[in-house]
Amino acid sequence: MDESTELPSSPAATNSLSSSSAVSDDPVPSPRQVRSIADAKRIVEARGLTHVKVGLFDNDGVMRGKYMSREKFFSALDHGFAFCDVVLGWDVQDQLYDNTRYTGWHTGYPDAPVRILPYTCREVPFEDGMLLFLAEFSDSAEVVCPRALLRRVIQRCEKAGFAPYGALEYEFFVFDETPDSARAKGYRDLKPFTPGWFGYSMIRNSVHADLYHEILELAQQMDFPIEGLHTETGPGVLEAAITVDSVEAAGDKAALFKTFIKVLAERRGLMATFMAKWSNDYPGQSGHIHLSLRNKSDNKSAFFAKDAPHSMSDVQRQFLAGQQRLMPELLCMVAPTINSYRRLIPGFWAPTDATWGVENRTAALRVIPGSDKSQRQEYRLGAADANPYLALAVALGSGIYGIEQGWQPGDAVDGNAYAADHPAELALPRTLWDAAQRLKESAAARDLFGDAFVDHFAASREWEEREYRRHIGEWELQRYFEII
Structure with a gap:
């Protein structure tokens, strides 16, 4: 059973991703106002965070992620970062598929490129000012990434x-x-x-x-x-x-x-x-x-x-x-x-x-x-x-x-x-x-x-x-x- 939900009559705000990596003197955005790389850097610096959370979703929709240092995060915003592609090659119990071509023992489970999505910034209520950013696999890994598939x-x-x-x-x-x-x-x-x-x-x-x-x-x-x-x-x-x-x-x-x-x-x-x-x-x-x-x-x-x-x-x-x-x-x-x-x-x-x-x-x-x-x-x-x-x-x-x-x-x-x-x-x-x-x-x-x-x-x-x-x-x- 369910309750129905009414759809909007006007488009939602678009999720734009600016390539600008400079931290400007513009006002500090709230987490859900973050739209660009510069916005993301500005809010992290304003909060004095030494680390942020970065997460992505695997085949089964299970969230995988880590704490990332501010320096590493800023670099990842500009250039992307690498995440072991085993999360696309294992099940909900972390057991490794033995029948897939994309990744497996035959590939050695290398790192795959990942992009951080600034516009996904969220407050983490339980962690005293901590921020969470979503990411998705890119380049060759994008073809099997669930979020990229929806996009x-x-x-x-x-x-x-x-x-x-x-x-x-x-x-x-x-x-x-x-x-x-x-x-x-x-x-x-x-x-x-x-x-x-x-x-x-x-x-x-x-x-x-x-x-x-x-x-x-x-x-x-x-x-x-x-x-x-x-x-x-x-x-x-x-x-x-x-x-x-x-x-x-x-x-x-x-x-x-x-x-x-x-x-x-x-x-x-x-x-x-x-x-x-x-x-x-x-x-x-x-x-x-x-x-x-x-x-x-x-x-x-x-x-x-x-x-x-x-x-x-x-x-x-x-x-x-x-x-x-x-x-x-x-x-x-x-x-x-x-x-x-x-x-x-x-x-x-x-x-x-x-x-x-x-x-x-x-x-x-x-x-x-x-x-x-x-x-x-x-x-x-x-x-x-x-x-x-x-x-x-x-x-x-x-x-x-x-x-x-x-x-x-x-x-x-x-x-x-x-x-x-x-x-x-x-x-x-x-x-x-x-x-x-x-x-x-x-x-x-x-x-x-x-x-x-x-x-x-x-x-x-x-x-x-x-x-x-x-x-x-x-x-x-x-x-x-x-x-x-």
Whole structure:
């Protein structure tokens, strides 16, 4: 379930990167006013910082980074710096892929060039004036960098004449546990932060208002402001809708939200999880994406047509058709873990086929009629465990591809999409392995994302499935140990 978010009627401020490296006498900007190299140097010097934080995101959307000395940071702003490319060649447990071409034992895991993005500067609330800057891989490493991939898809969208806007909303469970206690329990019998099924609870958000206020304040300070925050149905589960922005900024906001919600929780002696489905007893956790396009020529909604059925323009119908037709081929970029497929079952608010409907939350794609300001659609397939940059690249890229091809969507679903029969071509892969094979075979994926990325990411998902098959789980022991 989710709360809708209204898209803006005017473009967000552009993220410009000046090549100027001199520190001027201009006023010191606030973190979110930083736009250039000179701005970045000026704010670091004004705060007297000896070090700053620099971070980037790996295949799985996990933030990796370091403290960097001021001198090193200034040099990196001017000339870039090097970061070991192993972060593009290992899994969430830091285990090294053995089946990728881009990096591996065969390359010796060299350093790869990285650029710092001054306009991503953020305050780090817990660290007394500390600043955080995002970075992304450049040069040869750019072809497999998730953030750079999203940027290329955005450029394709802009070349087609559109400015894309988006927002993500996340469900996440909070536990009265620590990393140590959860491991000691084997991740079983964990204690949720609050008990019972109590969606939209005014009691819960009032009793625990201090936590809610900390989340809201953190989001404001780090510029991923939250439009809505409430309990979802299930023990200890919250849902947060991040405020809409340009798609590049939306990716940064979502990735930072996931990272720093975990930081905030652990600093309070709690834990937050964004697993797609952590328990057989409770619904899965979504990461729904709202998207809209505005014409670059006149800044009007490219989706809104006042007199058309459901106010859907031809552009929106083509965009929708691209998302629908390519969803089975691109699924593993949106459902990237073994656990993702535990969520994609009927009756748990997650789609099982590439369906669409108007204001229908049982469909994979939900068209939301509105006005020039609010007409949009929701990519409901997304789970909380997806890399936000890749999920946005899929949702936006597949829609743009549909516009380029002039496709039209199939029939809308009325009522319960789970109970209806759908064409075979709309069926979603049921396992991560099958989804990886579909990605490798997809001509559209290779057109949108490039051969190097498709081969690298598909191989990383095959690795993930192989790691799972090596594991002997509790279910197998209980079922076979004595009896078979």
